[in-house]
Amino acid sequence: MDTVVRLADGILANSEATMAALRPYLARSGRDPQLRVAHLGTEDMAPRPARVDERPYFVCVGTIEPRKNHLLLLHLWRALSEERGAAAIPRLILIGRRGWENEQVVDMLERCPALKDCVEERSGLPDTEVQALVAGARALLLPSFAEGYGMPVTEALMLRVPVVCSDLPALREAGGAVPTFLDPLDGPAWRAAVDDLTAADSAIAAGQRARLAGWTPFRWDQHIAILLDLLHSLAA
Structure with a gap:
């Protein structure tokens, strides 16, 4: 700089x-x-078939690095798995390569038994596969500590997929009033959002669909x- x-x-x-x-x-x-x-x-995306998956899942898109705050999601999924069983909770799919200074995240991904059957890593995917994964997700989760803009937010909204993200100025620029904005350290709020969005009659999803009418990418x-x-x- x-x-x-x-x-x-x-x-x-x-x-x-x-x-x-x-x-x-x-x-x-x-x-x-x-x-x-x-x-x-952000341009209109050609329709892609969403993944057909009876088990609901959430996605987090971005390089696995400390500022993306993957730890919050991993701790959340570990708690859900230990309380309810891995097979009884939605899956979390992390889309992106591993970055740097990730000892804690990598340690959880590789050694935490509670995450084995409910958290997946995907990297090196073609755009079409990423789009299909996002299109079929219950929501995009982005608990970042810092962002420059927020392309995953705009792309998820273009696919009419709910977004739960950190309350950062850059992400508000990207998503306007549509996403659900949360403190990146407020674990209970993120858990409540995941539980709501897992349900077929999600209030969060309904609210975001209504607000999408006023959003212009x-x-x-x-x-x-x-x-x-x-x-x-x-x-x-």
Whole structure:
């Protein structure tokens, strides 16, 4: 970021939240590059058959790294499994490769008996398989501590899949008023949301479906238009 602040004549940020995090660097530098915010685009997805699975499941999409807070979900699923039995609870599917500094998460995934039959890791999947997995899920769960924007949120909503995510400015930019926003440390609230969404008559799912009517995703043509405006302004 020091290099960006020192050299850039124009900066394009993926969210207002990202730009807000950058502004203190700019203030200290004394430089005044041109700034624009352009959310990442989401396009209509070609219909894909959702996975046919009698056992409900939830998905979490993203690299397995500390800021994504997978530990909250793993502790939640361990508690559910120990209380009710692994076969009696929905599955959790983690979509994404393993990242770094994940000793606790990896230790739970590889050595916790209670997670063996209810938590799965999937990595290296083609986009079509990820889309099918998300489309068939009861909800996308994203308990992150920090995000720059939140593409999984917008893509899940495009598939009309409920989203439960951390109450972060960037995720509110991505999902508007549609998702259910929770504190990433509030374990009981996440558990209550999972229990609600597991039920066929989920109140959370019904509420989000109603709010979707007022949500408009940001499109790639809008993103490119903002980028071109910045480039033309710099060239003038």
